[in-house]
Amino acid sequence: MTVVLAVFLIIGLSFLFTAGLRAGVAVDDKRHATYPQQRPFLGGSDPETHALQRFHIRYYTMTLLFVAFEMEMMFMYPWAVVFVEEGPKALAEMGMFLAILSVGILYGWKEGIFEWE
């Protein structure tokens, strides 16, 4: 019963809080930003174009590399659990897996993905 009461109390309070915020905004709303106020600050100058634009995320190759190694860790956790049972066979398998991955790193290095631009 107390849980139900608490839930209703939380819902009621959040409604009150939202109503308070809305009332506050309504009071402030008469002073909405005019067009000259909305202009981006360029030191008194006027922009020619809208600020919304497409640009190149130049660190994306590094992000992809990061994701690849995250996935490698996903494989290493179950491997660590069965490592004692499986013995040298598991070690060899992980060695092969890491070797293949490092070829990927070397290729990326050659292509210059570690260079920050």
Added chain:
Amino acid sequence: MNWIAKLAAKAPVPIFIARGPDAPDETDRLHLNPALTIVDTPRAASILLVAGTLPHALKMYLHRLHDQLPHPRATVFWHSSPTEPFSNAVEIAHGDDLASVLLRTRAALLGGERASDADVLPDEPANEWQGVGPHGQGGKGMMGGTPYGRPMAMTDDDIRDGLKLDAYTAEFGPFLPMLPAGMILKLTLQGDIIQDVAVVSPPYEDARKGREIRALLRLLGLPTLANRMLVENAHRDAGFKRLVTLSGVRMAIPPDLGRTHDGSDVRSRFEHLLKDPFSPQKPHLTGLDLGDLLEGREWQEAMLILNSFDNVSLRKICANTRTNADEDSSEQTSGGHENMDHSAHGGH
């Protein structure tokens, strides 16, 4: 005045300074006044301080700046008289203490005895847009709108790897805190790098002592050390030198940045300014233009390069550089994007 306004009136006054060519030397020393906070954007200011007389060409820029201050706001003219349309502005009379006038003005604003300045410019978008186009976005096609009166940026060549993306062209200045006062540059930015530079207006001819080293220290994130330079002979103080060394600020300046023909770069000019802040290095500038210095540079690097020169050298470099007028005429002949009818952009 209610209690909350009274409390607010005790805080330092946030002011934004619009500097004229004859701004008094004390303008810089306002940084040392604990009753004032000099802010870097009009959005954080409650008072616009116009220091010195502004040239007529910059009036429009001042109007735009004025309207960007949030309400309640006021304009104060210092060492100049208010011009139209600032008839309601405060003028600092000869012999008046600036800080106390600013405090009184802000208190009057908060208490409601003084009305907040109205907008100078009309409340209308830069271009017609509402209701135009299938979704009311102001144009045809995906990139063809003019939302909120501004056309969308169009693709342009990239100087790094040729991936054509949107280039952002805008004028920056003359009251941008990181640029020397009075300087207006028309920059084309491709992502985070500067792709094209044209000069709209060179910096003022002012020869404020130690402007360059203070601007560099501020840009490098050391505003307190910059303010310390305002104290007499601070640069000769061993403690100051130690603080500069300990801050590792030299390492924060990329090597070979802004190299001139005689081998001087931002690091060497910074070193020189630390030793002798009042006589900046005079590098050999013949044939050097802003394009050579800034194109391909990121914003932070470009600002370090610009502020490492004194105003006399900068004016020389600006004289070598293509001006905005040259650019407009060349674009008219080649049918550049500026004269394009933005409402008719095709779908991309």
